[in-house]
Amino acid sequence: MxxxxxxxxxxxxxxxxxxxxxxxxxxxxxxGSESALKGKKRQLLILYVVSVIILIGALLLSVL
Ligand SMILES: [Zn+2]
Structure with a gap:
């Protein structure tokens, strides 16, 4: 039992x-889960790069 x-x-x-x-x-x-995780990481990296570019662009615009 x-x-x-x-x-x-x-x-x-x-x-x-x-x-x-x-x-x-x-x-x-x-x-499968490894590649899904890698995809997520790549997405985060792209998001990060894009936001940095936008930030730099906004800084340049405010300086000019
Ligand atoms: Zn399983």
């Missing part, structure tokens, strides 16, 4: 329960 259910984790990508090491249930999920 007191037998524990095998320890399991939930995949960080698809949320499925799985038994084993790591954060993802499969290589596919690992790769």
């Amino acid at each position: 007191n037998q524990k259910i095998a320890q399991h984790k939930h995949c960080r990508s698809c949320g499925k329960a799985f038994v084993g090491e790591g954060r993802y249930c499969s290589e596919n999920c690992e790769r």
